Amino acid sequence: MDSEIFKRFLEEKGQRLTKERSVILREAFACEGHFDPETLYADMKRRGMKASRASVYRTLSLLCECGLVEKVSKTEHGTIYEQRHGRQHHDHMVCLSCGKVIEFYSEHLEKLQDAICREKNFTGKSHTLEIRGYCGVCASHHDSEGENANDR
Amino acid sequence: MDSEIFKRFLEEKGQRLTKERSVILREAFACEGHFDPETLYADMKRRGMKASRASVYRTLSLLCECGLVEKVSKTEHGTIYEQRHGRQHHDHMVCLSCGKVIEFYSEHLEKLQDAICREKNFTGKSHTLEIRGYCGVCASHHDSEGENANDR
DNA sequence: CTATCCATTGAGATTGAGTCTCAATATATT
DNA sequence: AATATATTGAGACTCAATCTCAATGGATAG
Ligand SMILES: [Zn+2]
Ligand SMILES: [Zn+2]
Ligand SMILES: [Zn+2]
Ligand SMILES: [Zn+2]
Numbered sequence: 001m002d003s004e005i006f007k008r009f010l011e012e013k014g015q016r017l018t019k020e021r022s023v024i025l026r027e028a029f030a031c032e033g034h035f036d037p038e039t040l041y042a043d044m045k046r047r048g049m050k051a052s053r054a055s056v057y058r059t060l061s062l063l064c065e066c067g068l069v070e071k072v073s074k075t076e077h078g079t080i081y082e083q084r085h086g087r088q089h090h091d092h093m094v095c096l097s098c099g100k101v102i103e104f105y106s107e108h109l110e111k112l113q114d115a116i117c118r119e120k121n122f123t124g125k126s127h128t129l130e131i132r133g134y135c136g137v138c139a140s141h142h143d144s145e146g147e148n149a150n151d152r
Numbered sequence: 153m154d155s156e157i158f159k160r161f162l163e164e165k166g167q168r169l170t171k172e173r174s175v176i177l178r179e180a181f182a183c184e185g186h187f188d189p190e191t192l193y194a195d196m197k198r199r200g201m202k203a204s205r206a207s208v209y210r211t212l213s214l215l216c217e218c219g220l221v222e223k224v225s226k227t228e229h230g231t232i233y234e235q236r237h238g239r240q241h242h243d244h245m246v247c248l249s250c251g252k253v254i255e256f257y258s259e260h261l262e263k264l265q266d267a268i269c270r271e272k273n274f275t276g277k278s279h280t281l282e283i284r285g286y287c288g289v290c291a292s293h294h295d296s297e298g299e300n301a302n303d304r
Numbered sequence: 305c306t307a308t309c310c311a312t313t314g315a316g317a318t319t320g321a322g323t324c325t326c327a328a329t330a331t332a333t334t
Numbered sequence: 335a336a337t338a339t340a341t342t343g344a345g346a347c348t349c350a351a352t353c354t355c356a357a358t359g360g361a362t363a364g
Contacts (some may be wrong), residue, residue, distance in 0.1 A: 005208070014310095015312090016360080018312065038349085038350070038351095051313090052314040053351090054314060054351095054352080055314075058313095068364055073226075075226070076226075077349090079351090092173060093269070093272060095264045095274075096277065102274060105273060106268055108264060112260060113281075113283060116256055116261070120254055121287075122254060122286070122287055122288070123287075124283045125285040126246070129274045129280070129281045131265060131268075131274070131279040132234070132277055132278050132279060133274055133277040134274070134277070136274070139273075166340085170341065172343095173341095190321070190322095196317095204342065206323080206324085206344085206345095207341085210323095210341090253332075307338095307362100308364100310360095311359090311360085311361100311364100313356105313359095314355100314358105315354100315356100316351070317352105318352080318353070319341095319350105320350095320351090320352100323338090323348075324347070325344100325347090327343100328342085329341080329342075329343105331340075331341090332338085332340090333337080333338075333358085334335100334337075334338095
């Protein structure tokens with residue numbers, strides 16, 4: 001179970017899996033997909049769970065450290081995380097119009113990056129690839145209004 | 153020249169290339185490589201140039217809009233921009249230890265992304281690929297100190 | 305059980321990037 | 335000159351994220 005992994009990780013550091021940390025872990029894993037700390041915190045609060053904003057941030061940090069959670073990207077509205085345990089690595093397409101996030105994975109693409117790293121004598125540990133553009137639905141709407149896709 | 157492009161872009165929008173905008177454009181292009189607004193502003197101020205923080209941000213926005221400058225990524229210390237005119241698109245490797253940024257470009261990688269977009273019926277407009285890890289110099293130092301499970 | 309140690313918590317203060325407001329100013333048009 | 339519109343900058347404001355620190359609580363030693 002996830003909390004077992006977290007617990008072991010914490011104990012190795014001489015730290016404890018407290019009630020607060022458990023709750024935050026559970027909530028983070030409850031949202032299948034992407035989440036941000038502020039929303040997570042607000043949701044927890046609304047549902048009457050007790051955990052401070054500080055603890056949310058602190059715990060997410062720990063969860064990242066032990067690999068159960070990962071920072072996906074930073075936006076103007078804060079950092080986006082996602083649950084990582086048992087999920088395959090993937091990259092993202094983000095629709096500039098509706099905000100939809102499409103996940104994808106390409107073995108080929110990953111291999112290619114490894115090759116490039118080798119070439120540059122760089123030891124890659126992680127990466128983020130974000131492709132911005134328009135999803136199928138929005139692309140059709142967007143066609144008509146000409147080039148310069150930087151509005152709204 | 154760059155300011156000609158900017159001027160034309162502005163005029164098309166019924167706006168003017170003012171003295172402030174000129175200075176900011178010049179300064180942004182002066183730093184070969186990456187820069188962030190706060191540093192740019194501080195440097196300009198230190199060197200006695202007159203342009204407010206607000207103008208720096210506003211102008212960078214405009215420069216992005218017309219493609220002369222591009223947002224490279226968001227870090228915990230703010231947004232990183234780079235000058236784009238006359239420079240080929242490229243992606244980045246960032247050393248987690250010394251902060252060095254290595255630029256690279258791979259035709260193959262770009263083509264592959266196009267293919268993936270097609271496959272997902274997504275109209276890609278731009279992308280950012282950031283590979284985090286350790287550069288040659290730091291990798292050797294880092295070997296010995298184990299831990300830090302910042303896996304992928 | 306009591307004393308001590310140390311991790312943890314949470315309320316609120318603080319930081320810092322980025323945006324917004326608005327009165328003053330500059331430029332263009334008539 | 336008068337009017338209209340674009341621009342600027344000081345500073346207020348927003349908001350994510352971090353920091354501070356007194357209070358709490360679990361673990362362990364005596
Ligand atoms: Zn990937
Ligand atoms: Zn994802
Ligand atoms: Zn690329
Ligand atoms: Zn670059």
